[in-house]
Amino acid sequence: MSRQTRGRKFTTIMRIFKTGFINFFRNFSLSVAATAVMVVTLTIVLFFVIANATFNHSIQEINDKINVSVYLKDNISEDKKEGLMQDLRSLSNVKELKYVSKEDALKQYREDNKDNLELLLAVSQTDNPLPATIQIKPKDPSRNEEIKTVLERSDIKELQSDETSYSGDRKEAIDKISTATTFFKKAVFVSVVVFAFISMLIIFNTIQMAIFNRRDELRIMRLLGASTWFIRGPFIVETMFYGVVSAVLSIVICNALFVVQEQAFDSSTLGLLDITYANQYFADNFFIFFGMQLLFGMSIGAISALIATKRFLRFSNKSHILWRKRQQTL
Amino acid sequence: MYSKFAIIVLMILLDRVSKVYNKNSTEAAISRISLHVEPKEFVIVVGQSGAGKSTLFKLLTREEKPTSGKIIVGGIDYENLKDKDIPKLRRKIGVVFQDFKLLPNKTVFENVAFALEIVGVSNREIKHTVPKVLSIVGLKSKEDRYPRELSGGERQRVAIARAIVRQPKILIADEPTGNLDPKHAWDVIRVLERINKFGTTVMLTTHNQEIVNKLKRRVITIKDGKIVSDKANASYEV
Numbered sequence: 001m002s003r004q005t006r007g008r009k010f011t012t013i014m015r016i017f018k019t020g021f022i023n024f025f026r027n028f029s030l031s032v033a034a035t036a037v038m039v040v041t042l043t044i045v046l047f048f049v050i051a052n053a054t055f056n057h058s059i060q061e062i063n064d065k066i067n068v069s070v071y072l073k074d075n076i077s078e079d080k081k082e083g084l085m086q087d088l089r090s091l092s093n094v095k096e097l098k099y100v101s102k103e104d105a106l107k108q109y110r111e112d113n114k115d116n117l118e119l120l121l122a123v124s125q126t127d128n129p130l131p132a133t134i135q136i137k138p139k140d141p142s143r144n145e146e147i148k149t150v151l152e153r154s155d156i157k158e159l160q161s162d163e164t165s166y167s168g169d170r171k172e173a174i175d176k177i178s179t180a181t182t183f184f185k186k187a188v189f190v191s192v193v194v195f196a197f198i199s200m201l202i203i204f205n206t207i208q209m210a211i212f213n214r215r216d217e218l219r220i221m222r223l224l225g226a227s228t229w230f231i232r233g234p235f236i237v238e239t240m241f242y243g244v245v246s247a248v249l250s251i252v253i254c255n256a257l258f259v260v261q262e263q264a265f266d267s268s269t270l271g272l273l274d275i276t277y278a279n280q281y282f283a284d285n286f287f288i289f290f291g292m293q294l295l296f297g298m299s300i301g302a303i304s305a306l307i308a309t310k311r312f313l314r315f316s317n318k319s320h321i322l323w324r325k326r327q328q329t330l
Numbered sequence: 331m332y333s334k335f336a337i338i339v340l341m342i343l344l345d346r347v348s349k350v351y352n353k354n355s356t357e358a359a360i361s362r363i364s365l366h367v368e369p370k371e372f373v374i375v376v377g378q379s380g381a382g383k384s385t386l387f388k389l390l391t392r393e394e395k396p397t398s399g400k401i402i403v404g405g406i407d408y409e410n411l412k413d414k415d416i417p418k419l420r421r422k423i424g425v426v427f428q429d430f431k432l433l434p435n436k437t438v439f440e441n442v443a444f445a446l447e448i449v450g451v452s453n454r455e456i457k458h459t460v461p462k463v464l465s466i467v468g469l470k471s472k473e474d475r476y477p478r479e480l481s482g483g484e485r486q487r488v489a490i491a492r493a494i495v496r497q498p499k500i501l502i503a504d505e506p507t508g509n510l511d512p513k514h515a516w517d518v519i520r521v522l523e524r525i526n527k528f529g530t531t532v533m534l535t536t537h538n539q540e541i542v543n544k545l546k547r548r549v550i551t552i553k554d555g556k557i558v559s560d561k562a563n564a565s566y567e568v
Contacts (some may be wrong), residue, residue, distance in 0.1 A: 008450030015447055220431050223391065225420030225490070226448035
């Protein structure tokens with residue numbers, strides 16, 4: 001490629017960008033409409049990603065709290081205790097084992113109830129009613145059967161002082177949450193698709209209008225020998241610019257909501273919807289999110305513009321005359 | 331059939347070109363037209379409305395494809411021309427329309443510059459070239475005006491400036507004086523003559539008898555889609 005050709009290509013690309021930007025402001029009301037619907041789409045996407053991470057985090061946190069507590073009789077020998085620990089450690093679903101001795105259990109109990117004199121008086125150093133405990137943290141709390149089978153074995157059963165605690169009620173709660181979040185994810189996915197489709201339709205129409213408004217100019221360009229990309233390019237730049245503006249706006253909106261929320265109420269009581277975590281997650285991944293929004297917005301814009309210009313500029317083989325048919329119908 | 335020599339030497343070559351718009355009827359807008367135009371020639375195509383002048387024009391700018399026949403302009407055979415190369419063809423031909431086809435929201439300067447912008451000419455070059463061309467058509471002083479502020483003749487001269495700014499070898503003007511009063515029509519014709527003197531082949535369609543008679547140039551007369559006469563130094567006879 002000669003230097004002149006390269007120079008001309010560069011000049012042409014710069015002009016395509018410039019025209020695209022000018023057109024963005026020239027069709028201002030149309031641009032605003034197209035941008036607005038794209039902001040909605042991108043904001044939904046952003047919320048979805050953050051909410052998804054937050055729910056996963058909450059479920060993980062609750063999962064982490066679930067453990068199986070095996071209460072041991074007081075008179076068990078060290079060997080038998082170690083043997084039991086060994087047996088449990090070999091199970092595939094066991095993530096972690098923790099032994100809490102009678103003394104540690106008492107210490108913990110006192111710590112937990114330090115404001116309650118009555119409960120403190122019920123136990124004393126000499127007469128410790130608390131059993132030693134093996135706490136089992138399962139990898140997957142919904143598959144505790146394996147652990148249960150081992151604990152139900154008669155030789156192990158006789159080592160235990162009380163019924164094993166499986167945190168059963170919590171498991172049920174987790175299942176409910178999982179179902180709810182799965183439903184939530186599906187619902188959001190559907191709305192993302194629907195809104196993305198709507199934004200594409202609106203951008204599509206915006207471009208159709210723009211082409212219609214500027215049909216004389218485009219026809220003249222064509223007759224003067226403007227290349228296909230010189231005509232299509234600005235439309236694509238314009239719609240990608242919608243994407244950029246929308247990405248910025250959706251990030252700003254999201255950020256603003258977090259700021260307002262922080263000032264408005266204390267989020268620590270909201271349970272599953274851990275807004276503090278969501279906020280942190282958003283802040284930590286800010287640039288990834290921004291990049292994702294940019295990419296998504298620009299893709300929606302570019303794809304709709306490509307389809308619309310292909311459809312309405314009619315560069316196809318049969319009619320070289322631009323919009324011969326359209327001019328008759330429009 | 332034609333030697334390479336003929337293709338290179340001739341500016342415009344039409345060989346038995348026909349155009350039928352409606353496939354179901356046999357009525358041809360142009361039927362079996364053959365003509366040669368040499369470089370630097372000034373050719374006038376005359377004929378009444380509906381004779382086929384505009385169709386001829388559209389075939390030359392490749393707005394329409396011929397139903398049959400061969401068209402070669404400036405060494406480009408239209409038969410082998412791919413769609414994506416049509417812009418390249420149009421860059422080699424200057425075109426002037428009866429209705430000017432200027433962009434109303436651009437100034438005179440910008441309208442002319444536009445033809446250079448779309449082919450990627452740098453701004454510096456545009457600033458250098460456009461005023462020169464505007465002075466050729468006598469509009470140097472009005473480069474900041476908008477088309478609506480100009481007379482019809484001036485607008486047409488802007489359109490001519492736009493057509494020649496890329497220095498095409500051929501200028502095709504379709505009824506450039508059609509919308510103009512006699513005085514302005516002559517302004518436009520004088521500009522075309524001057525451009526022709528610089529070496530550009532000019533093909534002009536018109537039905538203005540006075541202009542044809544005074545110019546004393548080669549005249550091709552079309553009637554009902556056929557060439558009925560082709561004479562040098564001729565006058566208007568339909």
